[in-house]
Amino acid sequence: MTDHDDELVRFLRAQHPRVAGTLQLILGDVDVADELTAETMARVVRDWRRIRGLSAPGPYVHRIAVNLANSRFRRLAAQRRALARHGADEDTHRDHDTADVLAVREAVAALPVRQRECVALHHFADLPTDAVADALGIRPATVRSHLRDARAALRVALGDDVDLPADEQPRRRMAHRPTTEGNSA
């Protein structure tokens, strides 16, 4: 493996958990998120020559992921319509998670898509609001507005179980997460 490949693999490993989690939160479906994460990683490989030269490759990768998610939403909408016509249960996968985890997922899933994306990118993927705005193609002020609304909605949904200061800033990730090299925003 060349140095070029080594650098690419390191980047992929650093980005993968962040992208995967972000997509899970946005899509609410682990399987689909995993599929799109793999696709995102493949596109990173495809465009590596260009991406490695970016000043902020991490946000760019998340932009790819969000775009893929948005495409997926369109498909899911058609799927839901068809399922609704036939009375099928859409959620076919199993969960053995705790009630708290399920509550958080439900609360996040209940957010409007834009708010969900902002929450995932800012509060989970650690992207600053400017980078979130760039990834979503909206203004930073709009991102901050979405975040305020999202936090308010989550506070209502989750009650006192969640600490949501109004001026909350992104913090470093939890220790068990891989480092986020290449994600200089």
Add this chain to the structure above:
Amino acid sequence: MSTDLRTLLDDAVVDTTLDVEAALSRGRTLRRRRAATQAVAVLTLAVTVGVGLPQALPVTRAPIVSSVPADAPHPLLVPVVDDTTGALTVELDVADLPDALPGEGVALAVRDVLAVGADGTVVARALADDAGTSGLHVQAPDGTLRQYEPDVRITAAAVAPDGTIVAVGVRGRDGVVVAVSDGGSATVDLGPDGIDLSGEQSPVQLAVVGDAVDLLVYEEDDAFGRAQLRRAPLWNPDERLIIADLSAATPSTMLFPLAAPDVPFLPDDLVVGLPDGRSLAVVVTGGDGPAGSQSRGGGAPVVDGVHVGAAILDRVDGTAVAVGLAAHPATGEALVVPMPPGPEGLLLDGVALHATTGGALWAITTDPSSGGRLHRVASTRPWAQPATATLPRAPDRPSGDLPGGAVIAPGEVAAIRTTPAPLGDGRVLYDSSIPGRPTSLLAVAPDGTAVVDGPDGLLLDAPDGDDAVAQIEVRQLWQPREGADGPGVAFDTDGNLWALADRWWSGARYPDLVVHRPGERGFASVGHVRVRHLLGVDAPDVVLHVQGDEVALVGAGIADDGTALPLRRVVVARAGDRIVDAPVQRLPGPNVIGEPSGVRTRLAVYGFDAELRGPFVPVDVVAGRPDLRTDAIPARATSLDGGIVLASPTLPSGDQLVLAGAPDGSTLAQVVPPPSSTCSRLCDDSLAAADGSIWLLRDGALVPLVDGAWRPVEPEDDAASDDGP
């Protein structure tokens, strides 16, 4: 105790594992596929024209004389191996080529391709502003785009065999000769007293004669009602630019008055040049004539190097004279065929003429009341007996069909050598009873087979004298837009006839590439060609171009955002029937090409990847058979990059056939009643729902919805049982 949001979110997501090797493999595949997508051969330039700008000058469109062969070394050629089929494709990568020429504020569009060099160099004229003085645009095979003499309005150009580009035009009101060589240009101003080189009054053309370039100007002498071709040497490799006194240029021996003095007309088009350097002028009328007269004409195609053309000259007394011209490819001898008008009181509404290397001359006449007629007006090497000729007046000719005997009277015009006889059998090969539909002769195969665009489809007539005329069920040839010239038809070296047919599906119209093979009846659909996607949303100049076994589209247009697209040569198929550039496009309805007829239907089904590209998979299905097994769809085709294959054609019975491809290469299908209003089409590309059954392609497997749950189909059940899913 409260928990911060990030911790909650961290807990809410599920850790997944990155498959590095899979990502690398897939990414590299995507990279290759993208290269293939971008692989369109850019062979010419974008030049400008916008609403309100002057229309293109009536200069004959240069034929595409060359293209980059697929196996030629080329700096931008990208070999692409299709992961699905293993096929090797070599295309031009245009990723770094400019998409448009400068033209701020002006909608850009390809307009006139003036010449194409043997190495693929393309020369185009630009009309960038009202003055049309954006100069000469040259695009080299490596994609380099250069503009020369921007203050010159280019009229005509040619590429000499050594690669030198020679052009003529006007700067202000003065004639200019431009030579471009080795990246630089030189001009010679001819001054205001030279022959008008603007092309506005006199058609101007450059002809490559051996290794030199000649200028030819067609002029009409109003006083005598004569037309003449003025010819002067312009460039040769030894002297380079020759500053010719064009006004003193001796009219060439090709001077010929095409019409009698009482047939006034203004020339509107001109085709010159033969492979051996001999020249022929073909006048296609259409310009403004004196009051009371009107001229119309057809095209001037090139067949096997033979320039042919036709004109209809309407006399001021209301009668018409039709004139056809052709030139022998070897000798350059001209054949002039006067063609009488139709039945008394009717004016011919179109004439096209073709000649073959065998010497046969073909003509199509059409009048609005009786439809089209195809005539073989000359058949047995008429070149062998050159003679002088002139045109008979219309009153001198009998009305009705073309005569079979000698129709050219010798004598009056010494400059034109042609033949007095024989002029063929005069038989009517096709006589349509459907009036009103324009009929034209589209092409003549190397063996002399003529192709006619008749009212009921394409007609073929073999040169063996068989009276039977094969009619091919291409109802309508595709046109870029209503009334525009379509890309026509083209023969490949094996005699296969290619065309773009007009298809309709679910209310949408799209071009369908079809091929007719010798000995077979009808056309086989090869696939939907994304003409607008490839060549622009408004491709004004699309040509079907066959070279060797490559079938390509050449053209360009304006993109959705108004910018110009470079003219491209896009290989859409090979003689082997396979679309090599996957120029398929998602249709608004089911992803099916093909119209069921009878009990057996040939469908073309394709799958899509995330970028809406995918392989083209022909499938034979048997209608009305719920247990049908079709030709296997290649496994990769069905799951290409996560894409799927779904099809839902409507059968003659009105039922709907739902067809899907399984990853193992089999196909699943069932016949269902007509779709209900609530599910009149396949639902997106993830589900097939027509009769209540739903199929979902998930994780590469086709999964039916049974009792509200997705249940994978076991392999042994894959054969689409009689009961359906």
